[in-house]
Amino acid sequence: MTALELGAYALASLLYLGFLVGLRDKPGRLALTVAVLLHLGDIGARCVHGMNPISSTPEAMSFISFLLAAGYLLGSLRYGLASAGAFAAPAALALLLLARVVPAEAGAPAMGTLGYTHILLATVGVAVFFIAAVLAVVYLFQDRQLRRKEFARVTDRGTPLDTLDRLAARCVSLGFPIFTVAIVTGAMWIARLGVLHGAAALRPEYVLAVVTWIAFAVLLVARLGGGWRGRRAAWLTLGGFGGTVLVLVVYFLRHAA
Amino acid sequence: MAGKAPPTIDVVVLGVSHRTAPVALRERLSVVPDQMDATLRELKTLPGVREVALLSTCNRVEIYAVASDTDAALRALGADLARRAGMLDAEIEPHLYARTERDAVKHLFRVASSLDSLVVGEPQILGQVKTARDLAAKAETVGPVLATCFERAFRVARRVRRDTEIARNPVSVSSVAVELAHNVFGDFHGKSVLVVGAGKMSDLAARALRSRGAALTVTNRTRARAEELAAAVQADVADFADLADALGRADIVIASTGAQHPVLTRELLARVQRARRGRSLFLIDIAVPRDVEPSVTELEGVYVADIDDLQKEAAKHLAGRRSEAVQAESIVEEEVTRFLQTVGGRQLAPTVTAMRTHFIGLAHGEAEKFLAGLAHLSEKDRNAIVAFADALAKKLLHLPQLALKKDAGEAVSLVAAVRALFDLQGADPLPEGEQGEAVAETAGVEGREEPS
Numbered sequence: 141m142t143a144l145e146l147g148a149y150a151l152a153s154l155l156y157l158g159f160l161v162g163l164r165d166k167p168g169r170l171a172l173t174v175a176v177l178l179h180l181g182d183i184g185a186r187c188v189h190g191m192n193p194i195s196s197t198p199e200a201m202s203f204i205s206f207l208l209a210a211g212y213l214l215g216s217l218r219y220g221l222a223s224a225g226a227f228a229a230p231a232a233l234a235l236l237l238l239a240r241v242v243p244a245e246a247g248a249p250a251m252g253t254l255g256y257t258h259i260l261l262a263t264v265g266v267a268v269f270f271i272a273a274v275l276a277v278v279y280l281f282q283d284r285q286l287r288r289k290e291f292a293r294v295t296d297r298g299t300p301l302d303t304l305d306r307l308a309a310r311c312v313s314l315g316f317p318i319f320t321v322a323i324v325t326g327a328m329w330i331a332r333l334g335v336l337h338g339a340a341a342l343r344p345e346y347v348l349a350v351v352t353w354i355a356f357a358v359l360l361v362a363r364l365g366g367g368w369r370g371r372r373a374a375w376l377t378l379g380g381f382g383g384t385v386l387v388l389v390v391y392f393l394r395h396a397a
Numbered sequence: 398m399a400g401k402a403p404p405t406i407d408v409v410v411l412g413v414s415h416r417t418a419p420v421a422l423r424e425r426l427s428v429v430p431d432q433m434d435a436t437l438r439e440l441k442t443l444p445g446v447r448e449v450a451l452l453s454t455c456n457r458v459e460i461y462a463v464a465s466d467t468d469a470a471l472r473a474l475g476a477d478l479a480r481r482a483g484m485l486d487a488e489i490e491p492h493l494y495a496r497t498e499r500d501a502v503k504h505l506f507r508v509a510s511s512l513d514s515l516v517v518g519e520p521q522i523l524g525q526v527k528t529a530r531d532l533a534a535k536a537e538t539v540g541p542v543l544a545t546c547f548e549r550a551f552r553v554a555r556r557v558r559r560d561t562e563i564a565r566n567p568v569s570v571s572s573v574a575v576e577l578a579h580n581v582f583g584d585f586h587g588k589s590v591l592v593v594g595a596g597k598m599s600d601l602a603a604r605a606l607r608s609r610g611a612a613l614t615v616t617n618r619t620r621a622r623a624e625e626l627a628a629a630v631q632a633d634v635a636d637f638a639d640l641a642d643a644l645g646r647a648d649i650v651i652a653s654t655g656a657q658h659p660v661l662t663r664e665l666l667a668r669v670q671r672a673r674r675g676r677s678l679f680l681i682d683i684a685v686p687r688d689v690e691p692s693v694t695e696l697e698g699v700y701v702a703d704i705d706d707l708q709k710e711a712a713k714h715l716a717g718r719r720s721e722a723v724q725a726e727s728i729v730e731e732e733v734t735r736f737l738q739t740v741g742g743r744q745l746a747p748t749v750t751a752m753r754t755h756f757i758g759l760a761h762g763e764a765e766k767f768l769a770g771l772a773h774l775s776e777k778d779r780n781a782i783v784a785f786a787d788a789l790a791k792k793l794l795h796l797p798q799l800a801l802k803k804d805a806g807e808a809v810s811l812v813a814a815v816r817a818l819f820d821l822q823g824a825d826p827l828p829e830g831e832q833g834e835a836v837a838e839t840a841g842v843e844g845r846e847e848p849s
Contacts (some may be wrong), residue, residue: 282580287694289706291577292713295566300583301677367674370698 142240145182148175151211156225160246161177165222172213172229177234179206185236194259199308201239205232207267212274215307223282223297226303234317242392254329261322266313266384269356273381275308276374283371299392305369312363316356319384323353343388406740408501409467409544410453411493412452412459415515418492425482427459437536437662443477445470448540450533450547452508454525456515459701461505463542473494478708494817502546509550518563518718523554530610545740555730560728563721566714571601573680573710575609577702578649581679586610591635591647591659592656593617595626598683600651600847602651616643620656644669651681653687659690666693673698683707712771744812749798751821760790 152175153167183206193203213226216219224270230385282298286290326349362368368376413423413799428451428642429435440449445466452459460478464470479489489802496504507513509526530547533539537549558564567573590606592599592615607613613632617623620634626635635643644650644666646841661680670678683690764786766847768779801811817822 231711286700289702290703291580291706291710294580295576295710298580300579301581303583356501367676369675370677372697 145178146233146240147173148172148178149229149236151175152225153233155299156222156229158270159222160226165225166201168222168225168229169213169216170208170243171186172209172225175229175232176206176209179209184263187209194256194263198239198242199376200259200263201235201242203263204267204270205239206234208232208235208270210270211267215271217302219299220305221275221278221299221304221307223299224274224278227277228271230273231270252329252332254325254332258322258325261325263270263317265319265322266388268311268318269377269381269384272308272311272315272377275304275311276377279304279308279374280371280378283374301370305373308374309363309369312356312359312377312380316360319356323349340372343390343394345387345394348383349387352380352387355380355383391395399605404640406496406502406542406546406737407464407467407543408461408505409464409471409474409480409495409497410459410461410496410501410504410606412457413478413492414457414494414513416513421456422482422489422492425456425459426453426478428453428458430528432719433532434536434609434723437533437538437679440474440477441538442472443470443471448543450537450543452526452529452747454522457513458509461501461543461546470486471497499598499733499737502703503729503735505546505550506553506729507726509554510725510729512557512729513669514720516608516715517722518568520564523551526550528652530790532721537765546736549732550734553729554767556732557728558683561721562724563718563725565721566717568711568715568718569601570600570683570704570707571605573601573707573714574606574683574702577707577710577746578606578679581677581700582648584610585649588612588648589614589799590651591616591643592626592632593640593650593652593688594656594684596653596683599651599653600626601679602683603632606649606651607631610688613648614647616640616641616672641665641669645672648677649679649787650743651683653684654688656688657686659688661693661694663693664689666690666699667696670696681707690694741812745801748815748821749801752797752815752819753794755792755819755821756794757787760786 148171152168152171155171156165159165159168159285179202183203186192186199191199193199206226209232212221212224212232216225279301280300282301282304284296284299285293285298330346338387355376359368359373359380361374362376413426415423418426433451433453437449437451440446440451440460440462441764445464445468446462447465448463449592450461451463458478460474462470462474470629475493475495476486477491477492479486482489504513510522511518511520511522514522525549530539530544534544567576578585584704585606586609588606588611590603590611590613592603592613595615596615603615604615607630613627613630614635615623615627615630615632616635616637616639617626618637620636623634626632640660644661650661652661661682666678677803679700680689680693680699680701682701685704689701689703691701691703694701761783764783768774770781771779774782797815
């Protein structure tokens with residue numbers, strides 16, 4: 141199952157990269173659809189065996205990869221985001237590959253409802269920000285091409301800038317409330333654990349998580365109130381997403397250690 | 398159609414085009430729709446001409462005809478063109494091209510598919526060929542053969558457009574401008590276009606954008622000119638003094654002033670862009686010297702395409718079309734062969750029937766004549782003689798019939814020869830029922846395809 145899934149994602153990645161240099165977009169979309177369906181089946185099968193998406197770090201990573209690919213696929217049906225596929229498909233592949241390599245942590249702390257809620261929301265939030273980040277990357281590439289007057293590349297292979305900007309904004313405003321609740325439940329969960337197991341130290345990832353949250357909050361306010369958009373918004377989206385990834389990396393490293 | 402005997406695909410085309418004749422000659426030959434009816438009826442009375450249609454566009458004037466006598470028809474049509482051009486036959490001769498049979502069909506297919514156009518792949522020609530067919534149908538100068546050729550030409554043209562990318566990318570500067578703006582905005586509904594300066598080019602681009610849903614505003618140093626253009630393209634007018642304000646409201650700017658120095662300076666646009674809060678601004682600069690200071694692309698959200706960019710894109714697309722045309726040519730070649738096979742097949746059955754009827758009729762007729770002088774013979778003997786005549790006719794028909802059937806689909810030459818040799822009458826190669834359907838089919842499709 142895993143091999144098939146990875147194979148399908150790899151094929152989709154190649155085909156979408158091929159799209160950038162002249163292939164049609166249909167084969168890539170088809171391969172990615174197959175990959176997503178296989179992945180969904182795999183997640184279902186693992187749930188049956190007690191390995192649900194939030195039971196461990198690797199499962200959560202696999203779930204993010206699935207959400208990223210599925211979310212991208214849905215968006216591309218409506219908005220023709222073929223060039224973004226060259227980023228989304230490889231990202232999903234890399235994440236899934238990582239998920240299959242990383243060992244599940246032994247003896248995860250007893251989570252309770254609070255813990256489950258926190259991890260589930262954080263997972264979904266990261267996936268949504270991931271999509272926003274992919275769109276932002278494509279935006280920045282195309283913005284540069286248009287300013288350099290490489291018009292044909294955008295015309296043949298690109299997505300209108302406004303569409304990318306609008307979709308990225310929508311992802312951030314969708315991801316933000318999810319991420320907010322994830323942070324709050326996370327904080328409550330830590331406090332609870334602290335009560336149970338003695339004082340919890342203020343770890344760097346907690347600070348980082350809050351900084352990331354602030355970055356996204358600024359982005360939202362700037363977009364809504366200050367009319368920020370386009371290039372600056374894209375960079376801030378990438379910054380926020382970078383922070384999110386960093387939080388996760390620190391978290392994983394600590395638990396792997 | 399009884400009484401006429403269209404032998405084969407004796408289609409001819411005679412005409413002038415942008416390849417062979419200067420515009421001065423083409424415009425003398427062109428026929429306006431009002432005169433088309435009379436002209437067609439006149440052409441049909443020429444010797445050797447059985448069906449006729451006339452295609453008259455700014456790039457070509459071509460007569461498509463079905464000829465009972467190819468040489469006579471071409472001579473008569475050539476003389477007629479010379480007369481209308483006010484030239485001697487010998488003077489117009491070098492500008493004319495004539496194609497017959499297979500080549501004529503192929504020419505029609507190529508023209509309809511826009512392979513013979515000045516701008517290869519341009520979409521108008523198909524509509525123009527359809528109009529030519531319709532006008533000829535109205536004048537009742539097309540018969541079954543031409544109608545079938547035209548109907549097939551439309552189908553081939555649609556296939557070429559579907560199976561190749563010959564018409565995919567725009568090649569005119571104004572449509573390229575629209576295409577590039579699409580890279581930024583995607584959808585033009587609710588977008589505002591500001592036209593700065595009132596030139597012909599900006600007119601075309603503005604119209605194209607408006608037809609895609611954008612709202613137009615025109616501004617010009619001389620307000621009267623702005624109002625003129627605004628009236629023509631249904632736009633608002635903004636005062637030139639309020640340029641900065643107008644820019645603040647615009648998403649796309651088409652600049653074509655005659656100013657010697659950039660009107661849209663970096664300083665002005667930086668101010669505007671601050672007020673616009675970073676909304677994207679696409680500047681289409683078709684003025685020479687340029688209206689937009691090149692360094693404005695460094696500003697956030699500002700994109701510029703100048704006349705060089707537009708022409709470069711257009712040239713690239715044109716080159717792309719030429720390479721697609723190679724594929725299109727092979728489609729046309731294939732379709733011509735297939736079409737002639739179909740026509741050949743359709744002509745075979747009635748020809749064989751007509752030939753049999755002809756021979757057996759002759760045999761019986763001769764037997765009757767012969768028997769008239771032999772009244773003393775018994776009924777049995779008389780029957781034997783009739784049977785002999787009948788059997789002889791059928792034996793004689795056997796080999797030609799086999800040869801014709803083998804020939805079916807290959808070429809129409811034998812069928813034509815048989816028809817000519819025996820002067821077979823009354824069996825139309827294209828039954829009327831099928832003809833009616835074919836016309837009805839294209840008429841139905843037309844409503845969807847005709848450019849508005």
